[in-house]
Amino acid sequence: MAVNASAGAAFELKGRMAPFTVLQVGTAEIDAVLGQLDARLAQAPDFFAGMPLVVAPAEGVSLDGATLEALVGGLRERALLPVAASGLPAETAAVAGLGLIRNLEASRSGSGESGRRDTPARAAPGAARVVTQPVRSGQQVYARGGDLVVTAPVSAGAELMADGHIHVYDTLRGRALAGVQGDENARIFCQSLKAELIAIAGQYRLSDQIDAGLRDAPAMAWLRDGELELNAL
Amino acid sequence: MARIVVVTSGKGGVGKTTTSAAFGAGLARAGYRTVVVDFDVGLRNLDLIMGCERRVVYDFVNVINGEANLNQALIRDKRVDGLEILPASQTRDKDALTFEGVQSVLETLASTHDYVICDSPAGIERGAHLAMYFADDALVVTNPEVSSVRDSDRVLGLLSSKTRRAEQGDEPVKEHLVVTRYAAARVGKGEMLSIEDICEILSIDLLGVVPESTAVLNASNAGVPVIMEDKTDAGQAYDDIVSRYLGEARDHRFLTEKKGLFGRLFKG
Numbered sequence: 001m002a003v004n005a006s007a008g009a010a011f012e013l014k015g016r017m018a019p020f021t022v023l024q025v026g027t028a029e030i031d032a033v034l035g036q037l038d039a040r041l042a043q044a045p046d047f048f049a050g051m052p053l054v055v056a057p058a059e060g061v062s063l064d065g066a067t068l069e070a071l072v073g074g075l076r077e078r079a080l081l082p083v084a085a086s087g088l089p090a091e092t093a094a095v096a097g098l099g100l101i102r103n104l105e106a107s108r109s110g111s112g113e114s115g116r117r118d119t120p121a122r123a124a125p126g127a128a129r130v131v132t133q134p135v136r137s138g139q140q141v142y143a144r145g146g147d148l149v150v151t152a153p154v155s156a157g158a159e160l161m162a163d164g165h166i167h168v169y170d171t172l173r174g175r176a177l178a179g180v181q182g183d184e185n186a187r188i189f190c191q192s193l194k195a196e197l198i199a200i201a202g203q204y205r206l207s208d209q210i211d212a213g214l215r216d217a218p219a220m221a222w223l224r225d226g227e228l229e230l231n232a233l
Numbered sequence: 234m235a236r237i238v239v240v241t242s243g244k245g246g247v248g249k250t251t252t253s254a255a256f257g258a259g260l261a262r263a264g265y266r267t268v269v270v271d272f273d274v275g276l277r278n279l280d281l282i283m284g285c286e287r288r289v290v291y292d293f294v295n296v297i298n299g300e301a302n303l304n305q306a307l308i309r310d311k312r313v314d315g316l317e318i319l320p321a322s323q324t325r326d327k328d329a330l331t332f333e334g335v336q337s338v339l340e341t342l343a344s345t346h347d348y349v350i351c352d353s354p355a356g357i358e359r360g361a362h363l364a365m366y367f368a369d370d371a372l373v374v375t376n377p378e379v380s381s382v383r384d385s386d387r388v389l390g391l392l393s394s395k396t397r398r399a400e401q402g403d404e405p406v407k408e409h410l411v412v413t414r415y416a417a418a419r420v421g422k423g424e425m426l427s428i429e430d431i432c433e434i435l436s437i438d439l440l441g442v443v444p445e446s447t448a449v450l451n452a453s454n455a456g457v458p459v460i461m462e463d464k465t466d467a468g469q470a471y472d473d474i475v476s477r478y479l480g481e482a483r484d485h486r487f488l489t490e491k492k493g494l495f496g497r498l499f500k501g
Contacts, residue, residue, distance in 0.1 A: 133393060134389070134436055135390075136386050136387060136389050136390025136393070137383055137386040137387040137390060138387045138390050138391075139390045139394070152436070153434075153436050155383075155386045155390075155434065156383060156386070156434075157383060157386070157387065158390075171433075173434075
């Protein structure tokens with residue numbers, strides 16, 4: 001029996017913003033890369049399994065098609081999922097069967113200036129990251145593998161990201177993205193909601209889509225059946 | 234050792250150079266050996282504001298390149314004892330400033346002065362970065378409008394991450410907020426951000442508020458740091474700022490609208 005076509009389109013193409021982990025390759029010596037990767041994987045084997053990766057050469061490193069292919073093969077053997085390349089010619093990416101992301105650098109605005117608060121990205125899975133200084137415009141804070149707790153204001157133009165929940169015990173004016181690895185149970189809590197953007201597991205809402213009655217007050221964002229909900233607290 | 238103070242804002246035209254000149258002159262007047270360094274290579278202004286543009290022979294870039302020594306380039310202010318300026322070069326650009334060169338000049342100045350004031354260029358690129366990198370204190374100059382506040386916020390983020398103190402894990406750069414061109418009447422009408430709004434957004438200590446004033450333009454045109462104009466509102470505001478910076482407790486002024494005679498008659 002045919003699917004009832006009149007019930008609606010069989011598919012939709014949707015533009016969603018989702019963060020990717022970039023594997024920045026610092027050398028064309030693939031054995032060295034895979035060797036160091038094995039050491040890292042040994043520390044947290046489950047954490048990296050199935051992780052989609054974008055492969056990008058570091059500045060000054062060139063990868064040819066054969067090298068990239070060998071690297072991609074090595075990554076797949078280790079249960080990682082290279083899906084795309086960046087900073088390489090399209091032909092080279094195609095040899096290894098990868099897509100090409102062209103504007104990776106452009107989308108990374110300001111991350112280079114996030115400074116020393118942004119360096120310890122090696123928190124053990126489940127550990128919360130606590131930030132006590134104001135998060136200023138242009139700064140990015142990512143709590144990898146856990147929750148992010150901020151006890152100072154978050155300025156417009158700043159970006160908070162966490163694999164788990166985000167708590168802001170002050171005014172949230174910037175962007176907050178919880179569950180960036182896809183955790184739909186992640187929530188965002190803040191003491192005063194003035195955010196530019198709120199996102200959970202890729203579902204986002206911009207400031208002008210936020211009900212005026214919820215603004216400037218304590219609020220919580222969460223997903224109900226895949227739909228973003230905002231409630232006053 | 235001197236305190237190195239950067240005067241910065243991100244946005245251009247908010248009053249960094251006016252503040253640098255006034256603040257430097259105020260510290261010198263209080264008896265401290267003070268030098269004001271113009272980091273705005275290519276868009277030299279500090280010498281004009283301080284009225285010594287005709288006495289510039291050598292500049293900051295000459296000193297960095299070893300074409301002149303520091304004493305040849307420093308200009309002694311004729312009105313205030315203990316005040317010197319190191320002018321920027323007008324013919325070069327910010328790339329002429331090298332990290333080692335700036336470090337060496339600032340260290341030498343710090344050993345012979347009490348305060349080294351770095352007048353930062355606008356922006357967050359090389360010149361601004363070098364101006365803030367060695368700072369102990371920062372005066373963040375902000376106008377009461379959203380884009381200026383946003384840029385100041387960005388600069389505050391850089392001060393807490395991209396300075397020597399931040400990179401070496403020392404005590405952070407002490408940040409002070411200076412709000413300039415504040416027009417209480419326009420705040421009342423909702424055309425400008427209020428001091429409370431600015432302080433809430435930036436969450437740093439307010440050092441002082443300088444009212445919008447014709448005295449600033451007049452002083453600039455005359456080449457006199459506005460703090461020397463004791464009778465003007467802006468001059469008094471900068472005097473308060475210097476005193477508060479030096480630890481004296483003074484109430485904030487110029488926050489409310491000055492009422493004229495008719496205003497007083499009709500509004501009580």
